[in-house]
Amino acid sequence: MGKFGKIIGVAGAVAGAAYLSSSENREKIKSQFTKAVNKFNSSYLKDLGKPSELEDAKMVDEGAMTSVQYYNKLQEKPKEE
Structure with missing residues (x-):
């Protein structure tokens, strides 16, 4: 085969x-x-969520950046010896 x-x-x-x-x-x-x-x-895609759910998804997406920004700030600080 x-x-x-x-x-x-x-x-x-x-x-x-x-x-x-x-x-x-x-x-x-x-x-x-x-x-x-x-x-x-x-x-298919229009049936995935209601407009209110789409707004919630956007809010969660924006909130996900908070942890990334916090991590970046920690990395930028000079290390204390």
Whole structure:
């Protein structure tokens, strides 16, 4: 199965390269990819949270920087010997 898998992989790569050699085909692929991404974003990501939850997430994200800033201040202080 190892040789057969490699042959299939190489054949697929060659076929993909041949298909994408045409600018018309590249544009088709780009438009389909863009449509898929937009569909995913509009249908799945908007259902992840309510606006109030998004605000909470932003507040938590901003609060996460507090510990980083504290650590950086400790690192900047000269060490007392």
